[in-house]
Amino acid sequence: xSLARVTKIxxxxxxxxxxxxSSLLLKQGGFGGGQGDFDKAISVLGLPWxxxxxxGFLARHDFVxxxxxxxxxxxxxxxxxxxxxxxxxxxxxSSRQ
Numbered sequence: 001x002s003l004a005r006v007t008k009i010x011x012x013x014x015x016x017x018x019x020x021x022s023s024l025l026l027k028q029g030g031f032g033g034g035q036g037d038f039d040k041a042i043s044v045l046g047l048p049w050x051x052x053x054x055x056g057f058l059a060r061h062d063f064v065x066x067x068x069x070x071x072x073x074x075x076x077x078x079x080x081x082x083x084x085x086x087x088x089x090x091x092x093x094s095s096r097q
Contacts, residue, residue, distance in 0.1 A: 003085055010078045018071040021045040022063075031062040046070040 024038040024045075025031065032039050043050055049070040 003082060003089075007078060007082045011075065014071065014074040014078060017045050017074070018067055021067045021070075025062060025067065031066060042066055049073045 021042055024042050028036045028038045028042075030036075031042060043066070046066045047070075050066055054065050054069070
């Protein structure tokens with residue numbers, strides 16, 4: 001499987017997780033601090049980023065620290081890993097010549 005295809009699949013998975021988290025958060029009407037029906041699912045879908053201590057101005061907005069930040073950090077992670085794999089493949093192919 002090509003790297004471009006794996007990257008697209010990973011980005012699709014990240015987007016799907018954010019969409020599911022968003023829909024659960026909206027259906028529940030916000031984050032209930034562990035008391036809501038979907039709080040555990042929303043927290044798990046935001047891992048590992050949702051477990052980090054965020055500054056107060058970010059933690060006050062449920063959507064930001066449970067969905068937007070994990071989504072953006074996961075997309076960034078996928079793109080960084082893709083770049084590292086491309087760089088490693090390029091270095092390995094140029095050393096063979």
